[in-house]
Amino acid sequence: MSSTRESLPGLYRSLYRIRRVEEKIIEYYPTDKIKSPVHLSIGQESVSVGVCAALAPDDVAFGTYRGHALYLAKGGDLKRMIAELYGKADGCARGKAGSMHLVDMGSHMMGTSAIVATTIPQAVGYAFALKARRAEAIVACFFGEGAMDEGVCYESFNFAALKKLPILFVCENNHYAIYSHIRDRMPHPDPCERAAVFRIPTERIELGDTLLIREASARAVAAIRKGEGPRFLECMTYRWRDHVGPDEDRKWKYRPDAELDAWIRADEVARIGRMMDDRTRAEIERIVDAEIADAFAFAEASPFPGGEELAAHVFRS
Amino acid sequence: MSSALKPGRSITYAQALYEGARQEMERDPNVFVFGLGVDDARGMYGTTLDLHKVFGPDRNFDTPLCEDAMTGVAIGAALAGMRPIHVHQRMDFLLLCMNQLVNIAAKSSYMFAGAVSVPIVIRAIIGRSWGQGAQHSQAFHSYFMHVPGLKVVAPATPHDAKGCLIAAIRDNNPVIFMEHRMLYQNAGIVPEEPYAVPFGNARILTHGDHVTIVAVSHMVVEALRAKHLLEAVGIAAEVIDPVSLAPLDMGTIAASVERTGRVLIVDNSWTMCGASSEILAQLMECLQGKRDFRAARLGYAPTPCPTTKPLENLFYPDATSIAEAAYALVKNTRDWKPAAPEAKEIAEFKGPF
Numbered sequence: 001m002s003s004t005r006e007s008l009p010g011l012y013r014s015l016y017r018i019r020r021v022e023e024k025i026i027e028y029y030p031t032d033k034i035k036s037p038v039h040l041s042i043g044q045e046s047v048s049v050g051v052c053a054a055l056a057p058d059d060v061a062f063g064t065y066r067g068h069a070l071y072l073a074k075g076g077d078l079k080r081m082i083a084e085l086y087g088k089a090d091g092c093a094r095g096k097a098g099s100m101h102l103v104d105m106g107s108h109m110m111g112t113s114a115i116v117a118t119t120i121p122q123a124v125g126y127a128f129a130l131k132a133r134r135a136e137a138i139v140a141c142f143f144g145e146g147a148m149d150e151g152v153c154y155e156s157f158n159f160a161a162l163k164k165l166p167i168l169f170v171c172e173n174n175h176y177a178i179y180s181h182i183r184d185r186m187p188h189p190d191p192c193e194r195a196a197v198f199r200i201p202t203e204r205i206e207l208g209d210t211l212l213i214r215e216a217s218a219r220a221v222a223a224i225r226k227g228e229g230p231r232f233l234e235c236m237t238y239r240w241r242d243h244v245g246p247d248e249d250r251k252w253k254y255r256p257d258a259e260l261d262a263w264i265r266a267d268e269v270a271r272i273g274r275m276m277d278d279r280t281r282a283e284i285e286r287i288v289d290a291e292i293a294d295a296f297a298f299a300e301a302s303p304f305p306g307g308e309e310l311a312a313h314v315f316r317s
Numbered sequence: 318m319s320s321a322l323k324p325g326r327s328i329t330y331a332q333a334l335y336e337g338a339r340q341e342m343e344r345d346p347n348v349f350v351f352g353l354g355v356d357d358a359r360g361m362y363g364t365t366l367d368l369h370k371v372f373g374p375d376r377n378f379d380t381p382l383c384e385d386a387m388t389g390v391a392i393g394a395a396l397a398g399m400r401p402i403h404v405h406q407r408m409d410f411l412l413l414c415m416n417q418l419v420n421i422a423a424k425s426s427y428m429f430a431g432a433v434s435v436p437i438v439i440r441a442i443i444g445r446s447w448g449q450g451a452q453h454s455q456a457f458h459s460y461f462m463h464v465p466g467l468k469v470v471a472p473a474t475p476h477d478a479k480g481c482l483i484a485a486i487r488d489n490n491p492v493i494f495m496e497h498r499m500l501y502q503n504a505g506i507v508p509e510e511p512y513a514v515p516f517g518n519a520r521i522l523t524h525g526d527h528v529t530i531v532a533v534s535h536m537v538v539e540a541l542r543a544k545h546l547l548e549a550v551g552i553a554a555e556v557i558d559p560v561s562l563a564p565l566d567m568g569t570i571a572a573s574v575e576r577t578g579r580v581l582i583v584d585n586s587w588t589m590c591g592a593s594s595e596i597l598a599q600l601m602e603c604l605q606g607k608r609d610f611r612a613a614r615l616g617y618a619p620t621p622c623p624t625t626k627p628l629e630n631l632f633y634p635d636a637t638s639i640a641e642a643a644y645a646l647v648k649n650t651r652d653w654k655p656a657a658p659e660a661k662e663i664a665e666f667k668g669p670f
Binding site: 060092093094096097101103105110111113115118119120121122123124125126127128129130132151152155156158159162312313314315316317 | 349375380381383385386387388389390391392393394395396397398399401416417420421425426427428429430431432433434436465466468489490
């Protein structure tokens with residue numbers, strides 16, 4: 001692991017890239033070229049970026065329908081992602097997946113699911129296979145705190161702990177399942193406490209601090225690689241936009257404006273950006289902006305899949 | 318089209334399942350078995366007995382009681398290149414697995430445009446008799462046949478039990494593998510060497526010109542008994558076992574019905590929106606304008622399965638009700654009441670499981 005100062009440009013590049021990609025999606029959304037529900041990660045980038053900074057390229061990530069940040073942080077191909085949102089043949093799933101089911105096997109980014117908590121047991125099963133093969137790699141399993149309402153989450157924790165599987169559980173606690181606050185869903189809203197019941201060591205990182213998330217992840221990953229079994233991180237974070245779609249959602253009044261404003265003031269993209277000199281930051285932004293422009297142009301130019309694609313891939317030969 | 322039966326020696330359906338699993342585990346280190354009770358002293362009626370002693374505890378293991386997550390674990394292991402066999406002592410418990418099977422297993426290849434595959438085998442045992450009751454007797458093949466991306470097989474003979482299990486393990490897709498508890502002690506000729514029975518090939522078990530009887534799973538055995546009853550009144554029944562329900566070999570079934578002009582479909586489940594409905598609908602699409610035919614269906618009574626024996630006897634089709642229904646199709650009258658002893662495997666079954 002490189003020191004914090006040396007790795008800052010990389011972290012900032014990843015944070016800024018995710019933010020700008022999603023801002024571009026917002027900008028393009030009114031054109032109706034992106035015919036896919038989008039669950040934006042704006043405000044939550046630091047969780048994916050911080051955790052993935054502690055992973056090796058061969059480590060495997062499972063995530064959710066709010067998956068743009070993780071897909072990009074794990075190394076997913078940007079051009080193929082945008083093409084996928086456009087429903088084009090060059091998309092990462094040839095247009096058959098859309099925003100909610102991004103996949104990039106080359107970077108070990110497993111396909112995401114739109115059904116809350118469903119990828120958790122698959123991540124555990126993948127970790128079982130890695131352990132059976134005595135592989136070096138581990139699994140990082142991302143989910144929102146909403147997934148911790150689902151029974152399968154606890155069945156999965158139980159099995160992972162029982163078999164001491166190489167898996168890092170990452171709970172992105174953005175407080176809300178759509179518009180329902182965690183305190184309205186849990187008698188004692190403490191995800192760490194729930195994971196600890198299974199004797200899984202836990203750690204909570206407040207305020208979405210990218211560097212602290214990376215450090216906690218690095219500690220957890222090292223323990224997992226030593227064979228100590230699963231670890232659980234609760235990363236406090238906040239979704240700035242609506243649950244689904246590109247818009248702000250203050251009009252629905254389900255959360256206090258002041259709460260949102262406080263998180264916006266603590267913006268990790270800006271905070272990490274300020275840790276660098278202006279020239280370095282500007283150079284990163286220039287390169288990323290050009291890459292994003294290319295990706296959207298690529299998606300625009302890509303053809304729609306032909307009719308023969310409808311029946312392809314139902315079964316594997 | 319039928320795949321050829323191979324020569325072998327006589328073993329039971331349960332022994333055939335054991336042999337198929339064991340040979341595949343020897344061949345491929347990625348194959349493993351798990352599920353409630355697979356490594357206990359009973360070894361799932363012998364079908365998984367002591368496999369952990371042969372292959373180690375990571376390749377045949379008991380699980381916590383969490384079918385939902387364990388199905389996800391099977392899928393995750395399959396995504397990583399393994400070939401899990403998840404065993405359910407009763408098919409009824411598959412309802413706890415539906416999200417993973419329908420939303421993930423069936424769709425992963427498609428949603429991710431072939432980037433991944435999910436080679437899992439879900440072994441599901443259908444219970445019957447000696448008080449199994451409403452929640453230990455259900456067969457949900459029609460639920461799974463409905464979903465693109467899943468394969469569904471229901472072998473009725475020891476030969477096909479072994480061959481289909483091996484084919485299921487080698488298949489790169491999720492396979493719902495249905496076994497009937499009443500078939501477990503049936504013996505039949507099974508080759509010693511490993512072999513795969515390809516899916517999508519129905520078997521014509523007996524040839525006859527008067528009526529086609531398509532039967533599923535344990536009902537294949539009852540249909541063969543009915544065929545003997547029908548012989549006594551001069552009716553020659555062609556009994557067809559689809560073996561696999563998805564894919565479904567409609568070509569073989571339709572060719573038979575085109576010849577006989579009569580079809581009785583006997584399912585080992587309810588008829589409403591069931592496999593029998595599907596087979597009949599496809600026959601209609603295939604033969605209309607080409608051949609008139611008469612049709613009837615038999616299946617579970619449209620009730621939950623009762624526990625008490627006299628009611629349970631009424632719940633299931635049997636050799637006599639199948640023979641009667643076939644007779645009615647041929648003769649257009651129900652003036653014949655055949656008598657047959659209760660099926661041996663049912664009469665002799667003393668549970669408790």
